[in-house]
Structures are given as structure tokens and as C-alpha cells.
Amino acid sequence: MAYLDYEKLENTPTETDPYKWLICENFVNQQELPAILEDYPDVPGPGSHPPSILKIEGKFKELMAEMDQPRFRKLVEKKFDVDLSDKPTMYTVRGFCRAKDGSIHRDSETKIITVLLYMNEEWDTDGGRLRILRSETDLNDKVAEVPPHGGTLLMFKRSDNSWHGHEPFEGKRRAIQLNWVTSDKVVAHEQRRHKVSSVLKKIGLGS
Numbered sequence: 001m002a003y004l005d006y007e008k009l010e011n012t013p014t015e016t017d018p019y020k021w022l023i024c025e026n027f028v029n030q031q032e033l034p035a036i037l038e039d040y041p042d043v044p045g046p047g048s049h050p051p052s053i054l055k056i057e058g059k060f061k062e063l064m065a066e067m068d069q070p071r072f073r074k075l076v077e078k079k080f081d082v083d084l085s086d087k088p089t090m091y092t093v094r095g096f097c098r099a100k101d102g103s104i105h106r107d108s109e110t111k112i113i114t115v116l117l118y119m120n121e122e123w124d125t126d127g128g129r130l131r132i133l134r135s136e137t138d139l140n141d142k143v144a145e146v147p148p149h150g151g152t153l154l155m156f157k158r159s160d161n162s163w164h165g166h167e168p169f170e171g172k173r174r175a176i177q178l179n180w181v182t183s184d185k186v187v188a189h190e191q192r193r194h195k196v197s198s199v200l201k202k203i204g205l206g207s
Contacts, residue, residue: 021156028151043095050191087180090187097173104165110186111158115178118148128169
């Protein structure tokens with residue numbers, strides 16, 4: 001079963017102002033979304049958590065497996081005119097947001113493509129909506145704002161000006177993050193870092 005709407009993504013234009021990005025709403029099959037959310041893993045707290053320390057099962061596991069297939073990668077390559085065939089991937093899972101999260105940043109140079117798949121049923125608050133920004137200093141200098149619900153997909157190509165951030169929000173905010181990165185060393189380092197952070201959160205020592 002295909003959980004992802006490849007045709008919708010194919011027909012979604014890649015924007016170039018101020019950098020390369022796209023937003024594809026309802027990218028996840030809406031009939032399957034409730035069942036996928038039912039299988040969403042419990043995460044020990046805010047921040048990013050590697051799948052290796054979570055209970056990944058059921059339809060959520062199937063969704064992640066589908067994102068890891070060549071069909072999705074080839075569409076991403078087409079959308080951003082980039083060859084990812086020899087680039088490793090790195091996954092993390094988020095479940096909660098802190099009030100201090102969302103500060104403006106552009107992602108590290110080791111990331112090539114960032115994919116965010118938002119897994120919230122609905123979103124009726126202004127906070128927590130990621131913004132595509134022109135500026136590293138002004139959260140209101142936005143080009144677009146992403147509704148983090150209903151299987152909305154955000155993708156962008158990391159660059160020196162790929163600024164993004166969101167207004168403060170505290171509470172449940174679910175998302176799968178997939179990155180194509182520059183090397184396997186990056187994956188090992190980042191997964192180790194997130195794993196340590198996750199373990200600390202589980203025992204109540206993480207911030």
C-alpha cells in the first residue's frame with residue numbers, strides 16, 4: 001500500500017525565493033493518516049529522537065519504510081536538481097515542542113536536503129508553524145508558513161540563506177525529519193548525539 005501521494009508531490013512546484021523549497025499539503029493518504037497516528041511512537045520528551053531507541057511498529061513503520069524507497073528519493077532529486085544516489089539518510093522523530101524551540105536557523109552544512117513530514121491531526125494555533133524566511137533576524141520577514149498538520153510535507157535544499165523558524169509553541173507537535181547528509185560519519189555522530197539526549201530525557205536529566 002502506498003501511504004504517500006507521489007502524484008501530488010510531482011505536481012507541486014519547487015519555489016526558489018529565497019532558496020529552494022516546497023510545501024505539499026496532505027502528502028500522506030488521508031484515509032490512512034488516523035491509523036498511522038495511532039501507531040506513532042511514544043517519545044521521551046522534546047527534541048529529536050533516533051528511531052533506534054523508539055518502538056517503531058505498525059503503519060508508522062510502513063510509512064517510514066516507504067519514505068526510504070528509491071521512488072521518493074528520485075522525486076526529491078528531481079525537485080531540487082540534485083544527485084542523492086550516493087548520499088546517506090538520517091531520520092529523527094519528534095513528539096513535543098518547547099517554548100524555546102523554533103529559533104531562526106539554516107541547518108548545518110552537513111545537511112543537503114531537509115524533509116519534514118508533519119503528523120498532527122489538526123493545528124489551530126499560530127505558534128509552531130514553520131516559516132520560510134528571508135532574514136536571519138526577523139521572524140516576520142516570511143515567504144511562506146507551513147501548516148504542521150494532516151501529513152503536510154515540507155522540503156528544502158540547505159544553503160547559506162535557508163533560514164527558517166517558528167513562533168513559540170509548547171506541547172505536542174509531531175514530525176518525522178529525514179535528511180540526506182554529506183557522509184556516513186555525519187549520520188553516526190548525529191544519531192549518537194540524539195541517542196544520548198533521548199536517554200537523558202527518559203531518566204529526567206535532559207533539558
